Amino acid sequence: MTGEPAVPETALGLVAQAGGLVPRGTRVEVFNRIYWVFLILGTLVGIVVISYMLWKAYKYRDTGERPAEDEDEDDDRPTLGELPTGSGGGKKLFLSFALSTIIVVSLILWTYGTLLYVEGKTTQDSADQIEVTVEGYQFGWRFIYPNGHRSTTLRVPEDKTVKLKVTSTDVFHNFGIPELKVKSDAIPGQETETWFVAEETGNYTAKCYELCGSGHSYMQADVIVMEQSEYQDWYSQTTPAPEENDSGPESGEGESTETGGESE
């Protein structure tokens, strides 16, 4: 991987990054690690809390008995027209509150280290990466390479950091490749940056994640991850001219009024 992550900007980050606990690597790896930790912990907490709640509700169900000797406790029940007050149990309340706070805050802090890492990579430049501009339009994606080559299919080499500059020529879209766990808003007049690394060659699909009009459901593009040498060969043959025949069977195409063209 390229270089060190960006210097953490805050003490929080430092703490979180200590000890190599912080997930790094491709975005897929990062996501998977954090997601599974969250999922397991979340499921656990959910099961504990909900079971506890169900158990207590069952345990204290009203059996209809009104024990007479229990007069004292009966006095403690709410009565009509009283000024509202609370009942005790504050200690337990605060204990559980503190516990949940610790869990949530430490989880988030832990992921914050990764956030710094992910964000750091976006701003970093290195020779060993490629950069592609992504333009969303109703309803498709256009990929523009540094040499001016344009295509509606994204071809990238495997195992290399691919940096994307994402924008839109019309409405708000959102560019994402689910298998590669990369996503970024495509906003007209703005450029957002993100990156990914594809570890395996093959075909993937890029999709739109922001409602953008009638063709939104089909606003997809093919993503082809090639071996590095293969990619080099392909790239050296590309020309600045737009390449129209590469769009593949784009189902959305039939819907859209025009496929781009009028970008500045």
Added chain:
Amino acid sequence: MTDDTPDDGSIETDGGHATEELPAGEDHDDHGLPPMSSVKRWFLTTNHKDIGILYIGTALFFLVFGGILALLMRIQLWAPRAPGEGLLGPLAYNQAVSAHGLLMVFWFISPFAFGFANYVVPLQIGAKDLAFPRLNALSYWLYLFSGLLFGVSFFQKATFSGGWTMYAPLNIPAYTPEVGATTAILALVMFVASVTVSSVNFLTTMHRWRAEDLRLRDLPLFSSSILLTVWMMLFAFAALLAALIVLSADRLLGTTYFVTQEGGSLLWAHLFWFFGHPEVYIVFFPALGVMAEVFQTFTGKRIVGRKWFVAAMVLVALQSFVVWMHHMFLTAINLQIKTLFMATTIGISLPFDLMVFALIYTLIKGRIRFTTPFLFSFGALLLFIIGGITGVFLGAVVLDYEFRGTYWVVAHFHYVMVGGATALFGALYYWYPKITGKMYDEFLGKVHFALYFVGFNLLYFPMFLAWQTPRRVFDYNPAYTPWHRLATIGGFILAVSFLVMFYNLYRSLQTGADADDNPWEYSSTAEWAISSPPPLENFPGLPSYKGGKLNFVSKVTGGATDGGEVTDGGTAVATAAGAGHGTAAATAHEEEHASHASFWPFLLSLAGFLTFVGVSGINKGGLYTPLAAVGGLGVAGSLVGMAREPFTVPSPELAEKWPFDGVEDMKLGMWIFLASDVVLFGAFIGSYLFMRVAEGWRNWHHLIPADHVVMPGLINTYLLLTSSFAVVLAMVAAERGSNKGVVASLVATLALGIGFLINKGIEWQHLFHVHSEAFPEGWELSTNIASSTFYLTTGLHGAHVIVGLLITLYMIPRAWRGAYSGNDKPIEYFGLYWHFVDIVWLFLFPLFYIL
């Protein structure tokens, strides 16, 4: 704002008798209000309980409306679809998604909660009604007609199809050209009007109409939750209103905020989410209040850590305004801001943990009865826990990057929002006996719950499993087909559960057993201390918490009401339990008679509806223009009619009013309204600054012609300041009882205000028609972003001036007839407004003329 104080002196009396004793449904004269069986009553009523019922019924109608759209979507999602396949075409699907979201969030959930708030809050705080009953009716009718307006949009080619978040620039006519899309946005504007009126009303009431010794912190939890909700609504909806006004101007007047490449799209996101995040809590808080209330009653235990529960709610309400950018983690905002908003987001989730634990611990040592309302509240808590845990995932920014725009989000917010709605359905059963005087069928209630709970989880849980499906699409990875099918099946089970509910509600009304005043053991709030249904004016005497417990005092000790108050010897004090009937007669003719009927709110809203339908297609000409004109006339006429109608609202003398003891209802109402107006203008000014920074602060000057000079603005500053002074003079004259002085000062105000408008008109005309090299076509609204912000912001201010002048115009003849001599209050209220308009100008002038 209209005038609800009895300033015309012609108070209706109807030989007052003990109407309080009888259930409001009885067939006799309720202070000029026809009986409940009469259709006419429902158009006339200003009574909070009637209006509560109207709200609840109407909200349920919109639930069905939005629900049918949801079912259509679920049918479409039965399988991944190629274009044109299935029930809905692509555009139809987008309309269904958008309309479903808008209807459920705006026209169902909140109004449903506010139906209960309308009915129950005055009872819980010991008020006879809301502080401004006619405005309450107005809120309702504006709400209903805004919903109907939304319905109309479906018949104007297509309704809005850009999602409930209405992102720019998809929301402008270049991309959504249909007239119906404009109508939907105007419907939202009308809805916001309803919300604002209602917020002012609730806040005034809850701050000034509480029973004696019922301190703010003693409010029952349902009322507390509503109070905080309303505060949030007041400010959040003002921001939404700003966004909607700008959007309407872009769509109808050709301003260019959202088409502007630099910043237009992000401006919308900021404005919308500044509203949108508090909205999440606005939707959820009432449900939380219901849960707390229902838990206390059916566990027979007071809530654990009540103080902390309330503190947590206050904290959330405040914090809700500083988390909005967590909806924008994938835009180009920088790391520092992301970090900040990640922190506030986590911060705001923590108080909810506390509230959840408080509810759970309340179960312990309880005497829990699994009635239908409790089942729904308990279920709601369970669903909310799942929604909350899945929300923590979204708080981790790295995960949010991947969840954004997927079904994870869809599943999460349905668990939270529909989870909240679950508690509200519990509320429906909880208060059904109070509202109707009949018991619902417990067995059918439980059947409803069982179907509902199973259907709910079948519907939404699979969405977590199919979370990689992008939102708002109907073509998805076939691998997820089974999950989506399960969800569709769940959706239909959920729908069936509501058939059971409607049947139950309807049948029980016909054949249900009569409900006791207090059908629930261990209930504690005041609504259970009076009959079911409660009498028109709620209480058998004046409610008071003196001595730490609810009493009804039958003698008015305050004494300052100007009506004929009759004391009938002796202070009969009844304790709460069983007071419902016995002592009512004692208070029969205690005070001047409150009015309960007005036709104007309905007419005003109807006219507003017609106006908006006309305006939606005003650029298309045809019938639209005359319709807008007719509607506009109707609005003006209804406003005058409403202002002239004698309508008595006796403000309670013996009431807890902290912290607003020193001000009257009208004045407080005006303050609150102006507070929301501050946010409105703040959002406009913020938008201007945002767009200017995006454009480049200095570059801005290239967008403005040299003819745009300081002078007209300066003259207008002087004119307005002088006019403010004239209003002060009018007040002084009124105090001294000089009719002529009042008239002269008001005429001066009017003249200065008209001078302001004329000056502005000349300035605008000149700018429209400049012919410079840079602006050969003139400098119009649509010329560029600088002209758009200039005309729209100062135009909004100009509209405020016009409203002020219309009020002046209305006041002058009344002043001539001596209405204000010795009573300068109305002039003072008007003055507050007018000074505010002035102050706004003092901000606008430097921003738009000097900098």
